[in-house]
Amino acid sequence: MILNDTHERRASDTGLWVPDKGNRMGTADARPRARECQRKLRVATRRVAEGHWTPLDPMKLTSNLDDVGLFGREATRRALVGAFEEIAPADYAGKRPPEKSYEVRGKGLELFAFSWQSSAFGRRMYLKFAIDRNEEVWLASIHTDRPPSKRGQP
Numbered sequence: 001m002i003l004n005d006t007h008e009r010r011a012s013d014t015g016l017w018v019p020d021k022g023n024r025m026g027t028a029d030a031r032p033r034a035r036e037c038q039r040k041l042r043v044a045t046r047r048v049a050e051g052h053w054t055p056l057d058p059m060k061l062t063s064n065l066d067d068v069g070l071f072g073r074e075a076t077r078r079a080l081v082g083a084f085e086e087i088a089p090a091d092y093a094g095k096r097p098p099e100k101s102y103e104v105r106g107k108g109l110e111l112f113a114f115s116w117q118s119s120a121f122g123r124r125m126y127l128k129f130a131i132d133r134n135e136e137v138w139l140a141s142i143h144t145d146r147p148p149s150k151r152g153q154p
Contacts, residue, residue, distance in 0.1 A: 031097040032112065037089035040112050044129060044137050045084040048077060053137040056106045056130065064143045068121060082120045083127055083142065091116040093126065093148070106130055106138040115145045126151060 032040070047053065055061035070076045094113035101109045109130035118125040121144075128140040145151075 034089040037092050047135050047137045048080045056103050056138045056140040064141050087114045087116050
């Protein structure tokens, strides 16, 4: 068997191409891929711009927003839209596959986390969100980036 650059298998004796049953990264589940991240970012940008976002944990998010100097729903909405526009799929910093929310609100939704160098905030930032089937954006956190082992801590 020979693997080509797209990780497809070719039976050397027949020359036929057979798609690999795994994924291109060689693990059982390497989601999300760049296309999925791009789609989530596009939906989040549009829906937040329209005002369709909700804190996953209001107490935690309020603390995050205070820490980065965001006060009021409109200022936060504008900053979030700017953040989503800055983030690229390559900035994905979450688990593979995405972890699921354990919060009562949004329980079971997949969480997409990104870490990026923000020109709007003037520092490296971290943002985690989920999108439900109605395309409501559930914001889990936004804060100055921390080492991966400390991202879930205040």
